[in-house]
């Protein structure tokens with residue numbers, strides 16, 4: 332990410348929260364300094380649910396940051412969290428298609444299989460086995476208190492809340508701890524899960540001996556991009572611009588975005604969320620200040636704004652989309668990347684499970 336983009340993001344963050352940094356933000360800033368100074372000490376674990384195509388919100392929020400960490404020399408593990416898809420729905424639809432899509436996005440953005448490990452839950456049995464001892468380390472009351480789980484239950488499309496909904500944060504602890512990940516890049520909504528991971532690691536170590544690190548959160552300065560319907564951008568809500576969309580699809584999606592009746596375009600996220608989110612998107616793509624971008628459009632109204640955004644997105648993503656199309660023409664290669672990542676993840680998971688067995692005193 333360039334300095335201009337970072338500046339644009341911090342401008343937004345400052346507008347959104349004009350308060351003193353929280354302890355989590357301070358710890359995260361210190362961690363960022365260590366990552367740059369001594370990347371070899373860190374293993375990052377991060378992941379996505381394969382519930383739809385990755386979009387511009389992911390791109391500016393997390394995907395760029397993964398590639399940046401990889402290029403710094405940090406060991407990066409990227410999980411396609413296929414078992415986690417079943418938390419808020421009864422069946423996992425189009426899993427294969429979405430998994431291919433995530434792989435294409437990762438490769439197109441610069442995730443390098445020679446340096447980073449891409450894998451999925453369902454292919455790594457030893458990871459999943461860690462769930463059993465980990466579940467014994469948390470109380471039902473703790474599981475019920477998790478604010479992110481509560482929010483997901485409120486928005487769930489399931490007829491009844493499943494056991495996986497309450498326990499997937501413990502599974503997520505296994506995602507992070509199986510490879511002894513010590514850094515997890517997260518948005519605010521994932522902080523309760525990371526806290527639980529730290530708790531699981533600490534309790535395991537206290538009870539059985541030192542096996543796991545207590546991982547730290549690397550908070551992303553994710554810009555607040557809204558979906559085209561003015562609500563939270565989400566890969567399963569069809570309100571976002573997928574990275575892999577064509578220029579025409581991009582134009583159509585942006586054309587349909589919610590704006591307001593004031594023809595004078597300004598950047599004011601609190602008073603004008605729809606318009607400002609579009610301005611911000613253009614600013615991020617153009618690596619410019621959002622206020623300047625808004626001032627230039629002036630009284631051109633929503634139509635001029637949307638033209639600016641569409642052109643900015645399409646030209647910014649052109650090289651990524653060109654690489655994505657090349658990989659899409661060679662799915663055999665793309666899937667071999669996942670297979671190789673799974674092999675590596677399995678070796679790591681089995682070694683950790685062996686340590687767990689030894690610590691717990693089980694015999695085979």
Ligand code: TRP
Pocket residue numbers: 376377378379380410412415503506507515
């Ligand atoms: N919960 C994350 C999401 O919904 C995906 C995920 C699964 C994850 N396991 C993880 C993220 C471990 C970070 C670490 O996007």
